[in-house]
Amino acid sequence: MSAEDSHIQPLRGLGFAPLGPGPIDDARSHVSGGPAEAIGDICAVSLPSLVVEVGSWQGRSAILWGGELAARNTSWSLVCIDSWLGSDRIRRLTGGEWGMENLHLVDGYPTLYATFATNMRRANMEHNVIPVPLDSAQGLALLQSCGVAADVIYIDAAHDFASVRTDIELALALRNPGNSAALIVCDDFGPNYPGVVRAVLEQAGRARLRVLLRDQQAALVPREADVVITELINRGWVEQATRRRKFGFSRRP
Numbered sequence: 001m002s003a004e005d006s007h008i009q010p011l012r013g014l015g016f017a018p019l020g021p022g023p024i025d026d027a028r029s030h031v032s033g034g035p036a037e038a039i040g041d042i043c044a045v046s047l048p049s050l051v052v053e054v055g056s057w058q059g060r061s062a063i064l065w066g067g068e069l070a071a072r073n074t075s076w077s078l079v080c081i082d083s084w085l086g087s088d089r090i091r092r093l094t095g096g097e098w099g100m101e102n103l104h105l106v107d108g109y110p111t112l113y114a115t116f117a118t119n120m121r122r123a124n125m126e127h128n129v130i131p132v133p134l135d136s137a138q139g140l141a142l143l144q145s146c147g148v149a150a151d152v153i154y155i156d157a158a159h160d161f162a163s164v165r166t167d168i169e170l171a172l173a174l175r176n177p178g179n180s181a182a183l184i185v186c187d188d189f190g191p192n193y194p195g196v197v198r199a200v201l202e203q204a205g206r207a208r209l210r211v212l213l214r215d216q217q218a219a220l221v222p223r224e225a226d227v228v229i230t231e232l233i234n235r236g237w238v239e240q241a242t243r244r245r246k247f248g249f250s251r252r253p
């Protein structure tokens, strides 16, 4: 058993395991796009083998993380936490990638998970992706109680301040203690999501993390991870203080 396997082995006893072979439903949406450059940068500089994604939806960002992990590791895992129930925000949207039609309601209940599973199999990632169908707080706490130690935690579930603050707090405890460069990445850091901005800044301040930004991605990086910080800046990431002045973000939007 590799070191990575030993980190996720306790999950099996609770019924969380790689998807494995199964149906591919042609009626379910293909997914593409997403923050490929930012995820590529994070993987290139921090070389993770175990990533926890919080908020997977149809699998678009999971495919990006999985692609980067597969390119660099013979043994890797991507643990995906999601209720696969959508959100209040998604219930109000129609059409396109985030529209509520993608929930595929049956008897009023979402069957979105089948789209995620189909897309993981389409991407040949079914042996490495471990779905955890729980709400984010329970999922993160459960992973920690099982001894899961992540190199990267990617947060893109609920977008209100209280939820993101909790997700980051729980993610902090999930960082691999054997990896001094283990980091957290939050999606949707920008003016459209003031709760995300406020939660990132508050938690980064509390945990004394540096915040680096690329597009809408915010990386919360340990101060001592000098090499990671320098390499991200060399790749075009910007320290939060610089961007905050530019866009006029305040600490309490």
Ligand SMILES: C[S@@+](CC[C@H](N)C(=O)[O-])C[C@H]1O[C@@H](n2cnc3c(N)ncnc32)[C@H](O)[C@@H]1O
Pocket: 034, 054, 055, 056, 057, 058, 059, 060, 061, 062, 081, 082, 083, 084, 085, 086, 087, 134, 135, 136, 137, 156, 157, 158, 163
């Ligand atoms: C914005 S989507 C994620 C998009 C995905 N990362 C991508 O790039 O394709 C948000 C997802 O978070 C899930 N979600 C929202 N609130 C949640 C919560 N409190 N716990 C678990 N999942 C949640 C929703 O079901 C949805 O699938």
